[in-house]
Amino acid sequence: MKSLLKEFEALRARFPAGFESSLVLPCLRRIQEERGYVADGDIEELAAFLGVPAIQVEEVLSFYTQFRRRPVGRWHLQVCRNVSCSMRGAEGLVGHLERRLGVAPGATTPDGRFTLSTVECLGSCGTAPALMLNDRYVENLTPESVDALLQELD
Amino acid sequence: MAGRQLLMNFPVTANSHTLAEYRARGGYTAIAKALREMKPQQITQEVVAAGLQGRGGASFPTGRKWQVVVPGDGQPHYLIANADEGEPGTFKDRWILENAPHLLVEGMLLTAYALDARHCFIYIRGEFDLPYRRIAGAVEEAYAARWLGEQIAGSGFSCDLIVYRGAGAYVAGEASGLISSLEGKKGYPRNRPPRLTVRGLYQRPTVVNNVESLANVTGIIRDGAAAFRAVGTEKSPGTRLISVSGHVNRPGVYEVELGFPWRRFIDEDCGGVLGGRAIKAVVPGGISSKVLTGAEIALLALSHEALWDVNSTLGSGGMIVIAEGTCMVHLLQIMLRFYHHESCGQCTPCRHGTGWMHRIVDRIVAGEGRPEDIERLYYVAKYNDGTTICGLGDAAGFAAAGILDKFRDEFEYCIEHKRSRYEGRIECLRS
Numbered sequence: 118m119k120s121l122l123k124e125f126e127a128l129r130a131r132f133p134a135g136f137e138s139s140l141v142l143p144c145l146r147r148i149q150e151e152r153g154y155v156a157d158g159d160i161e162e163l164a165a166f167l168g169v170p171a172i173q174v175e176e177v178l179s180f181y182t183q184f185r186r187r188p189v190g191r192w193h194l195q196v197c198r199n200v201s202c203s204m205r206g207a208e209g210l211v212g213h214l215e216r217r218l219g220v221a222p223g224a225t226t227p228d229g230r231f232t233l234s235t236v237e238c239l240g241s242c243g244t245a246p247a248l249m250l251n252d253r254y255v256e257n258l259t260p261e262s263v264d265a266l267l268q269e270l271d
Numbered sequence: 272m273a274g275r276q277l278l279m280n281f282p283v284t285a286n287s288h289t290l291a292e293y294r295a296r297g298g299y300t301a302i303a304k305a306l307r308e309m310k311p312q313q314i315t316q317e318v319v320a321a322g323l324q325g326r327g328g329a330s331f332p333t334g335r336k337w338q339v340v341v342p343g344d345g346q347p348h349y350l351i352a353n354a355d356e357g358e359p360g361t362f363k364d365r366w367i368l369e370n371a372p373h374l375l376v377e378g379m380l381l382t383a384y385a386l387d388a389r390h391c392f393i394y395i396r397g398e399f400d401l402p403y404r405r406i407a408g409a410v411e412e413a414y415a416a417r418w419l420g421e422q423i424a425g426s427g428f429s430c431d432l433i434v435y436r437g438a439g440a441y442v443a444g445e446a447s448g449l450i451s452s453l454e455g456k457k458g459y460p461r462n463r464p465p466r467l468t469v470r471g472l473y474q475r476p477t478v479v480n481n482v483e484s485l486a487n488v489t490g491i492i493r494d495g496a497a498a499f500r501a502v503g504t505e506k507s508p509g510t511r512l513i514s515v516s517g518h519v520n521r522p523g524v525y526e527v528e529l530g531f532p533w534r535r536f537i538d539e540d541c542g543g544v545l546g547g548r549a550i551k552a553v554v555p556g557g558i559s560s561k562v563l564t565g566a567e568i569a570l571l572a573l574s575h576e577a578l579w580d581v582n583s584t585l586g587s588g589g590m591i592v593i594a595e596g597t598c599m600v601h602l603l604q605i606m607l608r609f610y611h612h613e614s615c616g617q618c619t620p621c622r623h624g625t626g627w628m629h630r631i632v633d634r635i636v637a638g639e640g641r642p643e644d645i646e647r648l649y650y651v652a653k654y655n656d657g658t659t660i661c662g663l664g665d666a667a668g669f670a671a672a673g674i675l676d677k678f679r680d681e682f683e684y685c686i687e688h689k690r691s692r693y694e695g696r697i698e699c700l701r702s
C-alpha cells in the first residue's frame with residue numbers, strides 16, 4: 118500500500134473536508150488493482166491512514182462482490198446468469214465453460230490461468246449473453262466465440 | 272422510430288462523447304444561459320412545470336423532490352447522480368454515459384445550481400468500464416474548459432464533480448444504500464424519515480436522481496418546460512429510454528415517446544419476437560416491476576398511467592420480452608435467486624423471505640414441489656410488502672406474486688407432474 122500513499126493523498130484533496138471515510142472504496146480498489154487482492158496488512162494500514170475503524174474496512178470488503186481477499190487466476194471470467202442472459206443461452210454457456218476449463222464456478226484452474234465465476238446482471242442484457250473478462254465486457258457470446266476467446270488468452 | 276426524441280436525437284459518432292462535439296451541437300449553452308439569466312428557484316420551477324418524473328424506478332416527480340432543499344439555508348447540499356444501473360434488464364444509463372456524458376454533466380450543473388450544491392457525485396456501478404472511462408473523461412474535459420470548478424462561466428457559481436465507483440452490490444443502487452456506500456461503508460439502506468433531502472450524505476440535504484432524469488434537465492432548461500410537455504402525454508411528459516432484451520430480434524436501447532403503442536414498438540422498432548413466436552409475457556420495467564401477459568399489453572400504450580392502470584410500472588425502463596414456450600417457473604427461480612443473493616439482510620422479512628421463496632421455487636423446479644407451495648409463496652410475498660427498510664423486499668414479493676397471478680397453472684402443472692410443462696426451457700437463441 119505504501120507506494121500508493123501519494124495517490125491517496127491526491128484523492129483525499131479532491132473530496133470535501135470530512136469525507137475521509139468515503140475514500141475506503143476507491144482506495145481498496147486501487148490496492149486490489151495493484152496486488153490482485155486485498156491482504157490482511159492492507160486493512161490496518163488503510164484504516165490508520167484514513168482514520169476509520171478497521172472493522173469498517175473489513176465490512177466493506179465482505180459486503181461488495183468485487184473485492185477479493187485471495188488472488189484469482191490471470192484471467193477472471195465472470196459470466197452473467199441473470200434473466201436476460203439466461204434467456205439467451207447463459208446457462209448452457211456456464212456448462213460449456215465448466216467443461217472446457219475443468220473447474221466449477223468459484224474455482225481456479227490448477228495452472229492459475231483461469232478463474233470461473235457466475236455473477237448477476239452486468240447491465241449488458243441487450244447484448245446477452247455477456248461476461249466480464251478481468252475489467253472488460255465481452256458480449257453476444259456463443260460457445261464458438263467463447264472457444265475463440267479462450268484460444269487467445271495465454 | 273417510436274415517436275419524437277429528446278435525448279437520442281443526435282447521431283452517435285466516434286467523437287460524439289467529446290466536449291468539442293458536444294459544444295458544436297450547442298452543448299453548455301443551457302448552463303451558460305441559466306447562470307446569466309435565471310435564479311436557482313427558477314430552474315426548479317421550470318423542472319416542476321415540465322412534470323419530469325424520475326427515470327430510476329419510482330417515477331417520483333423530480334422537481335418536487337428538489338423543492339425540499341432550500342438554497343442558501345447555510346448548510347452544504349449534495350447532488351448525486353445514480354449511475355448504479357443494477358436492476359436486471361436495464362442498460363439505458365450506460366447509453367448516456369458512453370455516448371452523451373456531457374449531457375449528464377450539464378444536467379448536473381443545472382441541478383446543482385438549482386439546489387445550491389457545491390459538491391456533486393456520480394455513483395457508477397463498479398463493473399462498468401467503458402461507461403466509467405467516458406464519464407470520467409468528460410468530467411476531466413469539463414474541468415479543463417472551466418465548466419467545472421471555481422466561478423463557472425464568469426459567474427459566482429462554483430461546483431465540483433466527483434465520479435465514485437461502486438464495488439458490486441445491487442442494493443447500493445437504492446438511494447439511501449447508495450449514500451451509505453458513498454460514505455465508504457456497507458451499502459445498507461436507511462430507514463426514512465428523515466428523507467434524504469433533509470438528511471442524506473453525511474447527514475446533509477441530498478438529492479439522488481437517476482442519470483436519465485438529470486440528462487433530461489439540460490433540454491428542459493435549454494428549450495423550456497413547454498417544449499418538454501409538448502412531447503409525451505398529459506400525465507407522462509417527455510420520453511423514456513427503454514432497454515429491450517430477451518426474445519426480440521433487435522434488442523438494444525430505444526428512446527420512446529411516452530404514449531407510444533407498445534405492440535407497435537416491439538413489432539416495428541425491436542423487430543418482433545425471435546422466430547416469429549407470440550409474446551407470452553413482458554417484464555415492463557426491470558424485474559422488480561410486475562410482469563404482464565402478451566394479451567395485456569396488446570392494446571396498451573407505453574406511459575406511466577397506462578402501466579399504473581394494469582397494476583405495474585415502467586420502473587427502470589428495463590423491458591424483457593418473453594416468447595411463447597418459455598417456462599415461467601424457471602424464470603421466477605432466477606429472479607428469486609437474485610433477490611436472495613442481493614438482500615442485505617437488515618430486515619427479517621426480506622432476509623428470510625427471499626431465501627424462503629427461493630428455496631420453494633427451487634424445489635418446484637426440481638420436481639419436489641408440494642401442493643401447498645403456491646399458497647406459501649403468496650404468504651411470504653405478502654409479508655415482504657411494506658414491512659422492510661427498502662424496496663428490495665417488496666420487489667421480491669412483487670416478482671413472485673406477479674408471476675403466480677398470471678401463470679399459476681404452470682406452477683400447478685409442475686407440482687403435479689413433477690416436471691415443467693416446457694421442460695424448464697427459457698432459451699431462445701438467434702437463428
Ligand SMILES: Cc1cc2nc3c(=O)[nH]c(=O)nc-3n(C[C@H](O)[C@H](O)[C@H](O)COP(=O)(O)O)c2cc1C
Pocket residue numbers: 324325326327328329330331333353354355356357358441442443444445446447479480481482484485661662663
Ligand atoms: C433495490 C433497489 C435498487 C435500485 N437501483 C437503482 C439503480 O441502479 N439506479 C437508479 O437510478 N435507481 C435505483 N433505485 C431507485 C433509487 O432508490 C431512487 O429512487 C432513484 O435513484 C431516484 O432517482 P429518480 O427520482 O431520478 O428516479 C433502486 C431502488 C431499489 C429499491
Ligand code: SF4
Pocket residue numbers: 442459460613614615616617618619621622659660661662663664665
Ligand atoms: S429490504 Fe432487504 S435489501 Fe432492503 S434494507 Fe431490508 S434486508 Fe436490506
Ligand code: FES
Pocket residue numbers: 197198199200201202203237238239240241242245246247359360361
Ligand atoms: S441479465 Fe446478463 S447482463 Fe443483464
